Amino acid sequence: MLALFSIEGTENTRRLYPQQINGVDSRDKPHTLLEYAIDHFRTPPKRTMSKTLTLTSARRGHTDELWHHSREPLKQPLLKKLVSKEELTEEACFAFNAILKYMGDLPTKRPRIGNEYTDLIFDGPLKNEILRDEIYCQIMKQLTDNRNRLSEERGWELMWLATGLFICSQSLLKELTLFLRTRRHPISQDSLQRLQKTLRNGQRKYPPHQVEVEAIQHKTTQIFHKVYFPDDTDEARVMPQFTYQVFFMKKLWTNTVPGKDRNADLIFHFHQELPKLLRGYHKCMKEEASRLAALIYRVRFGESKQELQAIPQMLRELVPGDLIKIQSFNDWKRSIIAAYNQDAGMSPEDAKITFLKIVYRWPTFGSAFFEVKQSTEPNYPELLLIAINKHGDILITHPFTRISNWSSGNTYFHMTIGNLVRGSKLLCETSLGYKMDDLLTSYISLMLTNMNKQRTIRIK
Numbered sequence: 001m002l003a004l005f006s007i008e009g010t011e012n013t014r015r016l017y018p019q020q021i022n023g024v025d026s027r028d029k030p031h032t033l034l035e036y037a038i039d040h041f042r043t044p045p046k047r048t049m050s051k052t053l054t055l056t057s058a059r060r061g062h063t064d065e066l067w068h069h070s071r072e073p074l075k076q077p078l079l080k081k082l083v084s085k086e087e088l089t090e091e092a093c094f095a096f097n098a099i100l101k102y103m104g105d106l107p108t109k110r111p112r113i114g115n116e117y118t119d120l121i122f123d124g125p126l127k128n129e130i131l132r133d134e135i136y137c138q139i140m141k142q143l144t145d146n147r148n149r150l151s152e153e154r155g156w157e158l159m160w161l162a163t164g165l166f167i168c169s170q171s172l173l174k175e176l177t178l179f180l181r182t183r184r185h186p187i188s189q190d191s192l193q194r195l196q197k198t199l200r201n202g203q204r205k206y207p208p209h210q211v212e213v214e215a216i217q218h219k220t221t222q223i224f225h226k227v228y229f230p231d232d233t234d235e236a237r238v239m240p241q242f243t244y245q246v247f248f249m250k251k252l253w254t255n256t257v258p259g260k261d262r263n264a265d266l267i268f269h270f271h272q273e274l275p276k277l278l279r280g281y282h283k284c285m286k287e288e289a290s291r292l293a294a295l296i297y298r299v300r301f302g303e304s305k306q307e308l309q310a311i312p313q314m315l316r317e318l319v320p321g322d323l324i325k326i327q328s329f330n331d332w333k334r335s336i337i338a339a340y341n342q343d344a345g346m347s348p349e350d351a352k353i354t355f356l357k358i359v360y361r362w363p364t365f366g367s368a369f370f371e372v373k374q375s376t377e378p379n380y381p382e383l384l385l386i387a388i389n390k391h392g393d394i395l396i397t398h399p400f401t402r403i404s405n406w407s408s409g410n411t412y413f414h415m416t417i418g419n420l421v422r423g424s425k426l427l428c429e430t431s432l433g434y435k436m437d438d439l440l441t442s443y444i445s446l447m448l449t450n451m452n453k454q455r456t457i458r459i460k
Contacts, residue, residue, distance in 0.1 A: 031178040033067035042080040069146040091124045103154040122207040156187040163195040166203035253366025258356035270352040280322030293318035294339035298351040372428035408433030
C-alpha cells in the first residue's frame with residue numbers, strides 16, 4: 001500500500017533556497033528572447049502615442065516588446081506560426097491567462113489550489129507538439145525583467161515543471177538553454193538538469209501530479225512515498241522525478257453491464273471507454289454527444305459552473321473529434337450547458353455510470369479499435385477502422401464462428417472469413433497485428449470454453 005506524503009524539515013529533503021551561485025561572466029547579462037523574437041514572434045500591435053508622455057509611461061520602457069514581462073493577457077499567441085491556426089491560437093491565449101493567474105499577475109477570485117492552473121497550462125502542449133515552443137516562450141517572457149519577486153518565484157516553479165514534461169524545438173532549445181544557464185535563480189540549474197533528462201528520456205504523457213506541484217511550491221524537489229509492509233513496518237522512499245505508472249485494463253468485455261459492478265465502472269470501464277468516444281470511434285448522434293459531453297464535464301468539475309465558459313477551449317476533451325465541426329463552438333457550448341443543467345445534483349461518480357449506460361446501448365461498446373490499411377478487399381476503403389469485441393470482428397459484422405483463420409507479424413494482420421479455400425481474405429498493414437491476433441485468440445478461446453461447458457451440462 002502506497003501513501004503519498006511530503007516530509008519537511010528532514011535531513012534527506014532537498015530544498016532550493018535562494019543562494020549565491022558561483023557563476024561566470026556570462027551570468028552578468030541574463031539571456032533574453034530579444035533576437036529570437038525578431039524572426040519568430042508576431043509583430044506587436046501598434047499603439048497610438050499621446051503628445052504628452054507621462055512619467056509612468058516613460059518608466060515602462062519596452063513593455064510593448066513581446067519577449068518582455070507583461071501583466072496583460074494575450075489576444076494572439078507569441079509565435080507567428082500559430083497566428084493563422086484558430087484553435088491553437090485560442091489554446092495559447094487560454095494557457096497564458098492561466099500562467100498570469102498562477103503567477104499572480106492577473107487578479108482572480110479563485111485561490112491557487114493544487115494543480116488546477118498547471119493542468120490548464122500544460123495539457124495543451126502535451127497533446128499538441130506545436131504548442132510547446134509557445135508555452136516555453138510565454139514562461140521565459142514572464143521571467144524576463146519581472147520586478148515582482150513573488151511573481152518571478154512562481155514563474156520559476158512553472159519553468160521547473162515544464163522542463164520535466166517536454167522539450168521544445170531545436171530552434172528554441174539553444175535559447176532556452178542559454179536562458180537557464182545565465183540566470184542566478186537557484187531553480188534555473190535544476191531546471192536545466194531536468195531539461196537534459198527529458199531530452200534523454202522523452203516527454204511525459206500527463207501534466208504534473210498535485211504532489212509534484214505542491215513540492216516545488218514548497219521549494220523542495222523530492223517526493224516521498226510511504227511504503228507499508230505486511231509485517232506492519234513502513235519505510236519512506238524517495239521517488240525519482242522521472243518515474244512511470246502502471247495501468248490495468250480490462251481485456252475481454254463479455255458480460256460487462258454498467259451499474260452491475262460500481263467499482264469496476266469507476267476504476268476501469270469509464271476510463272477505457274472515454275478515449276474511444278473522443279477519438280470518434282463510435283457512431284454517435286449530435287444529441288448524444290452533447291449529453292455525454294455534459295457528463296464528462298461533470299466528472300471533471302462536479303457542480304462547479306465556473307469552467308462552463310471555457311467549454312469552447314476544452315471541446316476536444318468533451319466531444320468526439322469527428323463531430324466537433326458539425327456545428328459552431330458556441331452551439332456546442334449552449335447544448336452542453338443545457339444537458340449539464342438537466343443533471344443538476346448528480347455526483348461525478350454517478351455521471352461516470354450514466355455515461356457508460358449510454359455507450360452500452362451501442363454495438364461497439366467494449367470494443368478494441370484498430371486503425372489499419374488494407375489492399376486485398378475491393379469493397380472496403382483503403383483505410384479501415386476495425387473493432388473487435390464479444391460479437392466478433394466489426395467491419396461488416398463477422399461472428400467468431402465465421403472467422404476460420406488469422407495470423408499476424410510485425411507489420412501485418414491477416415484474417416480469413418468463411419471457407420479456407422473460397423473464403424474472403426483481409427490483409428491489413430498495421431504495427432498492432434500482434435494485439436489483434438491475441439485479442440481474437442482470447443475471445444475465441446473463451447467462446448469455445450463456454451460452449452464446452454454448456455455441452456457438459458447438457459450431457460449431465
